[in-house]
Ligand code: ZN
């Protein structure tokens with residue numbers, strides 16, 4: 414599963430691959446279709462993409478469609494602008510390097526999207542004007558304040574000053590229209606980043622003309638995903654009864670019969686097929702068999718959205734051992750699979766909390782196994798060989814479920830760790 418990573422953690426090669434994928438999409442004429450779709454959506458009635466509860470699901474679907482257009486397993490990086498806000502000079506963040514997004518200017522004259530290399534849909538060069546009019550990027554405290562709001566949205570379901578009306582709305586606070594009674598209105602959070610980058614980004618209709626749009630919105634989506642994990646009982650609102658923006662209403666342009674998309678369809682990033690690096694929690698109990706802590710230098714990494722089945726096979730070198738294992742979770746709870754190989758099927762919409770690896774008591778020692786997991790719509794993928802010890806239990810911390818394994822090479826023997834993801838709505 415694609416892992417969306419903080420762009421500051423990407424290698425130069427990965428950053429370049431992102432640039433090249435965007436340039437290829439532009440050359441194919443598909444990039445501008447995203448700009449046009451965003452502009453058209455912005456001008457439609459009722460408002461769905463902006464000033465609406467659908468702001469977050471609409472952009473989640475939009476950014477995911479863009480990511481898939483870049484490549485079936487491509488992972489967009491995200492721009493954590495709140496971290497850049499704390500830099501001595503936020504205009505010198507890694508995102509603006511000459512070999513990534515380039516810098517500011519009217520027109521932009523540095524980087525891969527400079528004048529002559531990148532023409533906006535509708536014509537003209539890219540323009541950026543950092544921090545103008547004078548303002549800062551949103552801070553980590555601003556993000557935390559939004560995350561603390563535990564109601565997704567509230568009447569009148571638009572951009573008005575809900576705080577002054579006694580309502581709370583996570584969506585409106587994150588989108589950035591919220592007028593706090595104690596301060597003069599300024600664009601906040603999402604909106605503030607558009608204004609801070611300025612130029613092409615400061616245009617509500619055509620802001621996707623600047624590729625930074627997608628890195629910004631990946632971060633907005635990440636914040637929403639984090640909020641969902643923090644407030645597991647706070648669902649999308651309105652649930653029903655508000656025409657055009659309720660949980661089961663179709664979001665334009667995904668209104669083609671048979672493949673419509675509603676907010677209800679996009680509540681889980683895992684079901685959409687991606688995950689954020691900040692959501693991957695490696696639990697203390699899920700290290701390698703020798704208690705190794707897993708680090709990011711993995712050689713196998715595969716994080717499925719939902720594990721549909723688990724199977725184990727012993728390496729034929731160790732034929733005297735047999736194994737079984739089980740998963741702890743909803744029925745069939747603890748179903749063991751025994752003797753050399755086998756698999757268990759996870760019921761639909763169920764998740765795995767723990768997997769225990771066993772060996773026969775008389776061979777209670779370390780063995781080498783290969784674990785594989787199968788995900789809906791994908792072939793089983795081998796994740797081993799894995800070195801495991803008898804009775805070893807891979808457990809997910811409370812509130813999380815096992816979504817996959819991370820392998821790490823050590824002396825040519827792979828060890829496995831469990832990747833635990835936060836429980837999300839929809840499970
Ligand atoms: Zn937008």
Ligand code: ZN
Pocket residue numbers: 603607620630
């Ligand atoms: Zn935006």
